[in-house]
Amino acid sequence: MRAKEYIRNHICNKVLQEQLNATLRRFADSRNNLSKTTRAYNACLKDQSKYVNFMVKCGLEKPKPESHWDFLQHLTKCIFEDKSYQYLLSCISDNPGKGVKPVSSSLIDYYILMQKEAYGYSTIDDFLYDDLNKKFYETIEYKGYTEQQEVEIFNRAFVAFDQIRQELGKPAHAAHIFKGICCDCESMTDDVLRLLSYLIKEYNYDITDEQRSTLDILTDKLGKYIQKRNSCQNRDSGISRWETLQATLENMIHDEEKLELLICEKTRYQQLPFTQQFEAAFVTNCNLEIEKIRELQKVRQSCKTGAQTTDDDDSKTKGNNKIRYIVLHELLKKIGKGLKEYDRTKVCDFIAYIIGGSSKKIYNDSSAGIQLTNYHETEIKKVKKLLSDLDIEISVEKDKSY
Numbered sequence: 001m002r003a004k005e006y007i008r009n010h011i012c013n014k015v016l017q018e019q020l021n022a023t024l025r026r027f028a029d030s031r032n033n034l035s036k037t038t039r040a041y042n043a044c045l046k047d048q049s050k051y052v053n054f055m056v057k058c059g060l061e062k063p064k065p066e067s068h069w070d071f072l073q074h075l076t077k078c079i080f081e082d083k084s085y086q087y088l089l090s091c092i093s094d095n096p097g098k099g100v101k102p103v104s105s106s107l108i109d110y111y112i113l114m115q116k117e118a119y120g121y122s123t124i125d126d127f128l129y130d131d132l133n134k135k136f137y138e139t140i141e142y143k144g145y146t147e148q149q150e151v152e153i154f155n156r157a158f159v160a161f162d163q164i165r166q167e168l169g170k171p172a173h174a175a176h177i178f179k180g181i182c183c184d185c186e187s188m189t190d191d192v193l194r195l196l197s198y199l200i201k202e203y204n205y206d207i208t209d210e211q212r213s214t215l216d217i218l219t220d221k222l223g224k225y226i227q228k229r230n231s232c233q234n235r236d237s238g239i240s241r242w243e244t245l246q247a248t249l250e251n252m253i254h255d256e257e258k259l260e261l262l263i264c265e266k267t268r269y270q271q272l273p274f275t276q277q278f279e280a281a282f283v284t285n286c287n288l289e290i291e292k293i294r295e296l297q298k299v300r301q302s303c304k305t306g307a308q309t310t311d312d313d314d315s316k317t318k319g320n321n322k323i324r325y326i327v328l329h330e331l332l333k334k335i336g337k338g339l340k341e342y343d344r345t346k347v348c349d350f351i352a353y354i355i356g357g358s359s360k361k362i363y364n365d366s367s368a369g370i371q372l373t374n375y376h377e378t379e380i381k382k383v384k385k386l387l388s389d390l391d392i393e394i395s396v397e398k399d400k401s402y
């Protein structure tokens with residue numbers, strides 16, 4: 001369970017809720033860095049006076065010093081099951097590290113991404129870390145938005161999803177969260193709601209069956225809300241039923257969703273009284289679109305099956321991003337352009353451009369020190385052979401920090 005959900009579900013004291021939430025917010029940016037978390041803990045929470053000053057700096061009412069240890073006890077329970085706060089939990093423990101499995105900063109980054117808490121960014125590239133975000137971005141890339149507007153769409157959808165997850169005990173209240181979303185223009189509002197619907201529908205990390213069931217209910221409610229908005233907008237602008245459906249399909253990501261919508265809309269239209277069936281070609285267009293999608297699925301599956309052996313062979317040469325980073329960085333050092341001579345941000349931006357991925361993540365990993373283990377042994381042998389064939393002297397070793 002996430003720390004935020006624990007607070008919402010188990011802490012009834014409003015003052016304590018505010019204190020815990022403020023603490024989570026302040027430690028959120030440093031939770032994937034052990035040294036930063038340790039320094040922040042020592043500076044803000046380690047003893048009574050620091051705790052009091054910290055709460056005042058958070059804009060909260062000055063607490064009693066004697067409530068410090070009681071607060072730490074609640075904070076420990078709050079973050080105990082939230083894997084993204086393992087460094088903070090280790091700091092609070094009487095024996096740092098006891099009862100807490102050692103983790104890497106990259107693993108904590110993974111937990112943050114899986115929890116869909118990686119937001120608040122100022123550039124669109126920082127969001128494109130998984131397939132869902134990339135596929136959604138492809139549907140808005142050519143809509144004429146500025147980058148600031150694109151970033152706002154992602155941030156607002158992720159914030160709304162975060163709020164909804166904290167209100168899963170109250171589905172009706174959670175539904176009001178997406179009904180309250182309003183952006184500068186209707187198009188942006190539509191896209192925020194659409195991204196939010198994907199986040200709600202596809203989220204399956206660290207939730208109970210009951211929570212998943214509630215998310216399914218909210219998926220249905222949000223779908224109907226989006227459809228109602230689209231119908232009102234299109235009716236006002238005189239767009240036909242088929243044009244409305246086409247526009248919706250173009251904004252959808254998965255074939256299965258498209259097929260489900262087409263079949264539902266076709267059935268709904270056929271069930272209308274004959275006097276209300278104004279578009280004679282609607283059912284025909286639906287059938288043609290269904291047939292096209294299914295044919296494309298067959299072609300993709302055929303290509304996938306036929307190329308499976310080739311893909312397997314290709315995957316053997318793709319390499320690991322950590323090893324790619326090390327090789328590129330060592331090459332840069334060979335020509336006098338390594339981290340010691342140049343700004344780390346510029347180096348990481350360059351490497352991210354070459355190998356793909358987020359320059360921010362590469363920066364964080366390189367700051368913490370990238371290490372190779374037994375897991376990378378096969379890749380290490382392979383890259384050593386490639387470098388040796390080119391007569392390039394670069395050391396790529398496991399159990400060494402780069």
